Amino acid sequence: MSQLSSRHLLGIKDITSDDIQLIFETADNFKEVLNRPIKKVPSLRDITIANIFFENSTRTKLSFELAEKRLSADVVNFSSSNSSVKKGETLIDTVNNILSMKVDMVVMRHSSPGAPHFLSRNIKANIVNAGDGTHEHPTQALLDAFSIREKLGDVAGKKVAIIGDILHSRVALSNIFCLQKLGAEVMVCGPVTLLPKHIDSLGVIVEHDVQCALAWCDVANILRIQLERQQIKYFPSLREYSLYYGVNKKMLDTLDKEIVIMHPGPINRGVELNSDVADSEHSIILHQVENGVAIRMAVLYLLAGVR
Amino acid sequence: MQKRLVLDQQQIAIILKRFCHQLIENHDNFDNTVFLGLQPRGPIVLDKIVGLIEEIAGQKVPFGYLDATFHRDDFRRRDLPLKANETKIEFLIEGKKVILIDDVLYKGRSVRAALDAMIAFGRPLKVELMVLVDRKYTRDYPIMPDYYGVKVNTLESQYVSVEWTKNGFDKDAIWITEKA
Numbered sequence: 001m002s003q004l005s006s007r008h009l010l011g012i013k014d015i016t017s018d019d020i021q022l023i024f025e026t027a028d029n030f031k032e033v034l035n036r037p038i039k040k041v042p043s044l045r046d047i048t049i050a051n052i053f054f055e056n057s058t059r060t061k062l063s064f065e066l067a068e069k070r071l072s073a074d075v076v077n078f079s080s081s082n083s084s085v086k087k088g089e090t091l092i093d094t095v096n097n098i099l100s101m102k103v104d105m106v107v108m109r110h111s112s113p114g115a116p117h118f119l120s121r122n123i124k125a126n127i128v129n130a131g132d133g134t135h136e137h138p139t140q141a142l143l144d145a146f147s148i149r150e151k152l153g154d155v156a157g158k159k160v161a162i163i164g165d166i167l168h169s170r171v172a173l174s175n176i177f178c179l180q181k182l183g184a185e186v187m188v189c190g191p192v193t194l195l196p197k198h199i200d201s202l203g204v205i206v207e208h209d210v211q212c213a214l215a216w217c218d219v220a221n222i223l224r225i226q227l228e229r230q231q232i233k234y235f236p237s238l239r240e241y242s243l244y245y246g247v248n249k250k251m252l253d254t255l256d257k258e259i260v261i262m263h264p265g266p267i268n269r270g271v272e273l274n275s276d277v278a279d280s281e282h283s284i285i286l287h288q289v290e291n292g293v294a295i296r297m298a299v300l301y302l303l304a305g306v307r
Numbered sequence: 308m309q310k311r312l313v314l315d316q317q318q319i320a321i322i323l324k325r326f327c328h329q330l331i332e333n334h335d336n337f338d339n340t341v342f343l344g345l346q347p348r349g350p351i352v353l354d355k356i357v358g359l360i361e362e363i364a365g366q367k368v369p370f371g372y373l374d375a376t377f378h379r380d381d382f383r384r385r386d387l388p389l390k391a392n393e394t395k396i397e398f399l400i401e402g403k404k405v406i407l408i409d410d411v412l413y414k415g416r417s418v419r420a421a422l423d424a425m426i427a428f429g430r431p432l433k434v435e436l437m438v439l440v441d442r443k444y445t446r447d448y449p450i451m452p453d454y455y456g457v458k459v460n461t462l463e464s465q466y467v468s469v470e471w472t473k474n475g476f477d478k479d480a481i482w483i484t485e486k487a
Contacts, residue, residue, distance in 0.1 A: 002390040022390075031392040033377065037399065038427040039376035301377070305388030 004302045008120045008127040011136035012177035021207050025145055026298035027291070034070070034294055044073035047103045047304050048290055050098045053130070054080040054091075057109055060130050060140070060287060064107050064110075067296035076103065091115060092122055105304065108132075126303045129300060140264050141174035143295040145182055147288045148219055151260055153166050156183030157292050161213040163189045164223030164272050165232070166244065167196050171264045172223060176202055188212035188247065193234040215255055221262040222247055223271050242271050249276040260284055313440065313459055313467065314481040322456035323352075326437060327359045329454055330406065339432070340404045342370035345421050346392035349373075349409040351471050352439060356408060371396035373407075375420035394424075401429030410469045412438040417449035440467050440481060459483065 004019050012020075028165065033041055049068050053061055063076075068075045072288045095106065105126045108116050113135035120127045131137040149155050160179050166172045166188045179186050180203065187205040188195060189212075200206050214220055225241060235241045252259065261273075261283045269275050278285060333366060334340045337360070344353030350372045357370050362385070375393040407421060424433065437454040442461045461467065465483050470476035 002388050026391060027394065029374065029377075032394050036334075036427045037429065040427075042423070043377045043382050046383075056331060302388070 007303065007306050008116070008129075009138050009303060010116050010120060010127065012101050012138045012141050012174045012181070013136065015138075017181040018107050020142065020145070020178065023142055023295065023298045023302060024149060026302060027142075030070075031291070031294040032288075033297075038071060038278040041303055042071050042072045044068070044071040044304055047104045048074040048076065048102060049072075049107060049300070050076045050078060050103045051130075052078045052095065052098065052106055054108070054110045054115075055131065057130070057235055059292070060109065060137075063289070063292040063294040064128075064130060064139075065301060067293050068107075070293065071297055071300060073300070075106075076101075091119070095119055095123060096203045099125055105300065126306070128299060128303065131170055132169065134173075135170050136171040136174045136177075137264075138174050138178075139292070139299060140171050140298055141178035141269050142151055142299070143288055144171075144175055144221060144262060144264065145178045145184075145290045146295055147262065147284055147291050148179075148184075148260070150287070150291065151284055152218065155179060158184045158219060159187070159217045160184050160219045160221060161187040161189055161207070161217035162221045162223065163210055163213055163247070165225045165234075166190050166199065166223070167193045167194045168226040169223050171221075175221060176204055187213055187216060191235055191241070210247065211251060213252075214247070214259060215253060217259055219260040219262060220247065221264070222269070223264065224266065224268055224272060238271055246270070246272055246274060247277055248274040249280065251278060252280075252282060259284065262288060264288070309485045311483045312480060313483055314457060316479040319439070319456070319479045319481065322439065323355050323359055325365075326356060326454055326456075330360065332357075333435075334404065334406075337364075337366055337368045339402070340368065341398060341400055342368055342406045342407060342408060343373045343396065343400075343421075344370070345407060345409040345417060346372055346374040346376075346394070347412075349407075349471060351414065351473060352410050352437075353408045356437075369398055371398070373421055373424055375417060375424040378420040378424040380416060380420065384479055399429040400425065400431045402432050403429075404433045404435070405431045406435050406437055408437045408475050409475060410438065411440045411442065411467045412436070412450070412452055412455070413442045413445055413467075414447035415446045417429050418450050420449050439469065 005016055105127045107130050109130040111133050113133035115132050116127050145155050156286040162172050176186050187207055189207040261277055263285050267273055267278055326447050344350035360366055372395045373394040374394045376389050403443040438452045439456040440454050441455040441458045464486055466486055468482050468484055470480045
């Protein structure tokens, strides 16, 4: 198989495990390209990509932009903070206006779950979801699983604990879909208030004790507390959260095995993750960032190749 | 399906040895020469050449595999996109003489893409092209081999298939077959 089953990457839920494997194999090749003296290939030189970000982003936006430039695509950037969205323009009007300037692909981040799905039904361009509200963040899940595969050889059969604010996390949902499609066992761990009510219906193990989660897993993916999405108080204080759910080196030292520590960023040091772990040899956080460019190159290349 | 034998195992072996002697003649002790096999089928020829040079001249030569998929000019123009292969080049080619090796030279488009892909690893001093089979009168680009095993006349409706014992065939052989 040499092409994806879909014209868009809206979520991991919509793609197959064969698609994920193809993305990984293509990303392997792009990772090699990124280690060359000249890190650019001409594949997408006749493609124009619009990065439309209705929500703030540092890593994802930079990573997509770099991936697009490494593939020789023409890139236009749009962020809602300095646009006509503030003047009351609708999403479809904004995007149609951008598309009338002959844009072939749209990479979009939006605070509303389902926004990229809505777009995919209404416009012709290929859509890549770069995060839609609390729903999905497919490229993050792909690069997380790719980083696990790189570190441990395979994802199948591995035990992965996702720890932290699961309720507000699009990374958690995409990770659960992706890891399960690749044959990993998934556990979610966090305070009762930060776990969605019916999360166990996704076939994940639910745990509330972080030390038990660390003892169970091969990989711990630690998520940020998303204060910007929290309308009410889910826990008494950050200090208390950190005491109960913060991961530090002392906890890892009590384990009888080495586990891999991941974090999608941005890290709140001293809250969900201590510096002595984030900067330790257990952590593959910076590898995740590096792999992000290769994964996004693979996704854009494969989607552009679907006629 | 109609099949016509172009080269048998013995003829291929003779050609590969001739290639090695020509290379030894042109490149002395290979101290500034590197070998690149063009994916996906060039590396098999390359491995044989590299092995034979070591056997004949007692010389180990630097070699790598080059994939030009991301540099092709038919992306989004094919029905199905091509799947990329591994590029494995652990040296820079800046100032080196490069021997680019493939099995069959047809339209010249793969070689054009390979030349493009290659310069990501530096500016070579010189590039030479070596192919087992040169399909005559089929070129889309002005590309000629410096070393060729055999030149053949073929039609658009035919393709040249190269069989290696390494890939599970009984004998090494090169055939011209009609496309299905």
